[in-house]
Amino acid sequence: MHRYLAGEADRRAMLEAIGVASVEELFADIPAAVRVGELPLGPARSEDEVRREFWAYALRNTTPECAASFLGAGVYRHTVPAVADALLQRGEFFTAYTPYQPEVSQGTLQAIFEFQTFVCQLTEQDVANASLYDGATAVVEAVLLAGRVGGSRRRVVVAESLHPDYRRVLETYCSAQGMEVTPLPWDRAGMADVEALPRLVGEDVCAVVVQSPNVFGIVEPLAAVAEAARGCGALAVQAVAEATSLGLLVPGGRFGFDVVCGDLQAFGVPPAFGGPHVGFFAARERHLRQMPGRLVGETVDRAGRRAFVLTLATREQHIRRAKATSNICTNHGLVALYVAIVLSLLGKRGVRELAVASHSVAEFVKAGIGRSGKLALVFPGSPTYNEFLLRHDDPEGLLQRLRGQGILGGVPTTRLAPHLPPGVLIAATEQNTTDECLRLIAALEAVA
Amino acid sequence: MHRYLAGEADRRAMLEAIGVASVEELFADIPAAVRVGELPLGPARSEDEVRREFWAYALRNTTPECAASFLGAGVYRHTVPAVADALLQRGEFFTAYTPYQPEVSQGTLQAIFEFQTFVCQLTEQDVANASLYDGATAVVEAVLLAGRVGGSRRRVVVAESLHPDYRRVLETYCSAQGMEVTPLPWDRAGMADVEALPRLVGEDVCAVVVQSPNVFGIVEPLAAVAEAARGCGALAVQAVAEATSLGLLVPGGRFGFDVVCGDLQAFGVPPAFGGPHVGFFAARERHLRQMPGRLVGETVDRAGRRAFVLTLATREQHIRRAKATSNICTNHGLVALYVAIVLSLLGKRGVRELAVASHSVAEFVKAGIGRSGKLALVFPGSPTYNEFLLRHDDPEGLLQRLRGQGILGGVPTTRLAPHLPPGVLIAATEQNTTDECLRLIAALEAVA
């Protein structure tokens, strides 16, 4: 007898109808050799007991709210409209699945269609899909697309200023595909070294990948990158890890980037210790048939009413199997819905205002740090959006001292990847009060 | 420009259509003498800012979870199924109003019909209404009903062991109605003194009111009370403040009580510093036309389908105005829905099991306290459900010492009303772990 299961009378009626004496008979096909005994997982727990256990886990975590937090590096704290989670919790949304039956899934389908539109608007691309897992796998899918489009081209030029997690995931996938990753170093400004680019690209390169703002928070010279990629016949791919930056920054789409992709977590998706967030993927129309993931298209029903439906499914694994454009099946649709709600609320003004506010707070901190003279940025003077890199030889030690003052001062680059310059990545958003910013600046000066 | 209001373009279009130049013109009828200037309420706040302010309030409260809590005295901590609040938060439920248009309100109407059924089942009464504000006002409504039924009878005999808040509210209402309250003392067992009852009742008494379990947690001799009331032609009214007790205790309905009423908070309704909870009111069929509040009845629609509708509205203020059976309009329907969900989940077994568990935990504490010899109950030996009264001359001091050990040991009677014997009302439920119980017992022994 369990609250998630049918009752005794139900079970008896079913057994009787089936004509077996016990459930065990239904498992007759399973040989003894693979059978197991009782699972050592304890008794069924009441909600009260489960709550007690999970509250204890939760209490052993310290959430950033308890401090002045300047953590970013791929996951950002921005305004979280209460409406978004409330709507997402409607059972019709979160307990449905992939809209295979469009007649009873127009809610999900229309919302995704709107999501695709939002992504196209933000990225200035022609088409966008119905979500991918996260930013890292979105970049992978872009490179795999480039590999398919590029035929025999098996090399990818990847900016070293790509988020290290994105880079690592890309390498995992590329190595299995026999694709080679050529690093594109950063220059003295912390930007992709476009001077070096001509030497690194070639006929065997299928894609050039940069992230903007990059892992240092610096805005990349997208036009030059696009040009170099085009020059050698490779696709240009922009990764975006801080999606609110799209409220202020010209997206790669404008410069002819083939793919703009990344993660939309910054639009109010809970950090949740790293997931689920939501990958997005936007591309030029010409790459449509090579797109990974689901696509929702507009059509009409028999009565001529506008309606939406999954389309171009011949790209997908359930139809194309070994020849599919991606192996993705379950995606991150509910988070895409969430982001569509947040973007609806923010709208035209809010998307920009959020970016301006976040940028302004970060510029305030950056200026404050610069003023002291004691502290220096690794790449002073380079344009950043809401994150920048403070130079420091012992970033972990520095941060440890800040913690004593209730400040989570940023992410040490040493934690991210060995190839990054030692220092602290400081992200600031509209969520950081002026008081927090001033405390950070003062604390850094005091302990630096 | 505000997120809760229409936009500028909307406003302009409306003004134009109306044919006025400014909104101000629409207020032309309001004389200068009653006009006000700017409201000193500060600027519009973002959700982030409102959250900050309210989190600060919330953090200045200490919730019982932070301690081993044995507080009861009208508000009880029982299991809170996650499903109930999740369903209640469906916009269709909480953003609708009174189901005046039954064709688009069957959800609310059917749920209330189910609620009425649950209340009748718990109380063994014939009819129940769609909720009242709380337990205290439910008792008031019962007495007012008795007053109407009783014609010239203007006296009410009320057990002194009624919850003091219920008593106070009753007195407020009675005094306006010119009704007199005669106290029915408790006997040495802490029960309504049924020996004294014959002396207190009479031809002028319209109701005899007892609470069971009473404010001391003691089960009242309902049969004797009913008999005494019947004897003098008065109505018998049972109040119930700890509604989960109905899972174990014979309700007044069985003994012919005219009204069983009270509060259903105990079925998982959040304490919320005292409200909203939910008053219930169940009575004999013969009092139907005198019932206060809304009633939902079954009927059919034009197509012959079963459907539900507000009925017998001629009792109510919007029809009967000065002659209505009550002035209630907005009631506590959403909390009634919540309780209906909880009762559905608990069902036949759960309602009993919850009561048995709660009773068992309380008996364990009571026995533990009794064993020491150092501590004594005010009414030892009397049957209690899940609450009992520890004798102590300085209950507030005693409790203060327990708090140092992370224990909220109960409610001091001194806080409730001066006429109660000094001591600590200790309530225990299935939410109290054995460890908490043992700590309470040990701490009491140590400091008593």
Add this chain to the structure above:
Amino acid sequence: MSGQGTRVREGLIFERSSPGRVGYQLPRLEVPLVDPAVTLGGSLRGEIDGLPEVSEVDVVRHFTRLSKWNYSVDEGLYPLGSCTMKYNPRINEELARLPGFAHLHPLQPADQVQGALALMWELEQALLAITGMARVTLQPAAGAQGELTGMLMIRRALEKRGERRRVVLIPDSAHGTNPASAVFAGFEVLEIASTPEGTLDVEAVRRAVAKGGVAALMATVPNTLGVFEPAIGEVAQILHDDGAFLYLDGANLNAFVGIASPGKMGADALHINLHKTFSTPHGGGGPGAGPVAVSAALEPYLPIPTVEREGDGFVLSYDRPESIGKVRGFYGNFAMLVRALAYIRSLGGDGLRAMAEGAVLAANYVRKGLEGDYHLPYQRPTLHEVVFDDSRQKPFGVTNVDIAKRLLDYGFHAPTMSFPLIVHGAMMIEPTESESLGELDAFIHAMREIAREARETPEVVRQAPESTPVQRLDEVRAARSPVLRWRR
């Protein structure tokens, strides 16, 4: 989804029952299980007949399906006049559920509830700023209880003066709770006929007061026609000169927050429906909250306890010897107070005024849009709501009820019907400031279509609704042989 499956009847929860199904689990009991036959003896009841046995998913589906038969503000315009069916912000729901509020026991020691008391204090201050009164009690559970509370205070004030005034004047346009509350406060009601303009008849008031024995007048501002009472100041004067009181029904406060103040109107007491003006959800019937603001004259009689400052903190004070006592358990519908204050903070001073302006603007827009098709019995300027009648549709055999039912087919809730009583065939429309142009236009369009249908195909309107989960109900049958509970 609106497929047949969910339109098909969902039975009662009791009808889903099957032996042995459960929807709960309790924490494992470590203490010895008591035999209640021993501990409780003859008071022990047996199994409760008829309670259902269902699983958790049964319950989720049952109530999810039920919910789909409701119309709600979350789906569209809900023009139920006098009820102010505005948008209920989700942030308020989030905040009311913070454990620091939701789990708080009302009898915890004062030092553990300082946040709650501070919040109540802040709400009182905000309501004082809005109403211009002297003090506020947050205790009443709803508007009607607020009325009673106010009238009890008035009664007590008169008693203090040793006066035995028994009459309360109430205009015939008043809400039903007004006379009911007056009676439950121990008064007699004298109805005052409205002027032909639909407003308070000052001369009638003067005459009634002159007769003596008048305790108070209960007025609604703006009144239930959505019309401001231009003579409210004069009426207050008449009452006060006589030693009587002015009770204001604040149900329509949404029309003038930040624009005018009850204090300046001379009110002695007024209730505020937090579930109207201040956006706490209507919950399919409630709960709401009905704080009462009073003038200095009534302050001594406020219900106990009040929240008072003490040192750095706050206390619940019972030190009010003239108090009327308590009108409900504990301190009020606290979780509703949380929502209301959150709303006040979200809008701020200017936003609250913009809210009132928006409400008045929307109502006037609807008036303008409909006055070509529907008859407006009273012509004075409209504030937050407008009352039409069905006199132009009656000739075609179409009543206000038919129009209301047909609106349901158009995807809207109906206006308030047959209230105020001074309008025959009334349709009272209150769109609120939440509605933007598109929604208002759709509503106006629907109403005009119905007016056209009433002329051209009246039977369509009379047969409505046709697209709702159920059609018109047999209400007579429900009342004649009442079935008020399920039985096996």
Add this chain to the structure above:
Amino acid sequence: MSGQGTRVREGLIFERSSPGRVGYQLPRLEVPLVDPAVTLGGSLRGEIDGLPEVSEVDVVRHFTRLSKWNYSVDEGLYPLGSCTMKYNPRINEELARLPGFAHLHPLQPADQVQGALALMWELEQALLAITGMARVTLQPAAGAQGELTGMLMIRRALEKRGERRRVVLIPDSAHGTNPASAVFAGFEVLEIASTPEGTLDVEAVRRAVAKGGVAALMATVPNTLGVFEPAIGEVAQILHDDGAFLYLDGANLNAFVGIASPGKMGADALHINLHKTFSTPHGGGGPGAGPVAVSAALEPYLPIPTVEREGDGFVLSYDRPESIGKVRGFYGNFAMLVRALAYIRSLGGDGLRAMAEGAVLAANYVRKGLEGDYHLPYQRPTLHEVVFDDSRQKPFGVTNVDIAKRLLDYGFHAPTMSFPLIVHGAMMIEPTESESLGELDAFIHAMREIAREARETPEVVRQAPESTPVQRLDEVRAARSPVLRWRR
């Protein structure tokens, strides 16, 4: 509610837009507002064309209305085979939203995230107990990524041995992600035809392995017919004897939790769809989570980081030199892991077994109820799902798609269509253990009614659905001239 109003089209959010409406407010900015033209120069973009301007209530209504056009588990039986559309407990949603989980940044110092790591550790232990494997990675975002992760580990293991095996055997009944994942892991796929009984053809496997170059076989247990693979042990033996690996697709784990173990079947890797067996919601498409359990042979190749004990606490360990690296950012879909562990705790060991039993019981009950009306192409005992085909309806011109559409009219979701590919006109029905008798009976009744309709009034079935928010769509048009976004 299902009235015309909400059935009527709700436009796109972009079409609700009106200049000057806003649905948000940001905290007041106290720092100086930066002029981005100065700070960002040429990288600054202008206003973004087409973004909507709507109020908060616009957004609430828009998405509330949209939601009503969906069917969901919360409304009824959702027999989508292979997807295990079980009930999603609400307690899991509550717990996943605790601030201590939801607000946690993945790059906080280790001592601040001990609760999260402990939870991940506990989940790994539970999955090990259930699967009988050696270690688990929680990183993959879904089943398909789990497959890829497993196959990458196999690839790495072979590389370590210096072997260049390129072939992965996959039965023709497999899910499409299997071949796709094998290819993205760098392998070639060799399809193995199923036996006439619908099971793995052992001899075909033996022959293929004998030809050499086989890296692994990907099998699904029970297979996509809902049938146990009786020879799975033998197949594992053949593979292992050759030095090849057995990958198990664990999408159907719900059929045998607590009854049999992949470890004992000889699996080297298997993914577990937490959104199937362990109740995390399907979210209209995701997110889910696809942890992979591996045998000791593959343990060195697990993705980094893993959660390891260190002293009293836990650390994220990157010390795994042979690791395949990372397959996604950070550590997995953590919020889904919270839900899955809550579910495991709620059921406990015996409850999990009862869950599997219940799933198998329900599927067999449906099989029994429908086999008189629908053709069962494969006769072996059914575990958690049953696959019928439309061969008995085809003669009446009614296909599986028609039947599916008609089911929508009866208020149910459709089964999985046209999968597995070895069944023509397949209808794959997986009721799950969440369903109780009444719901199953209603479904069986609907299916039988449709069978009757197919015989008697086939055009009704072919025209279905008729009661859904939209009727059948022009899918050809959608694909031929794709419109994938709104434009003004």
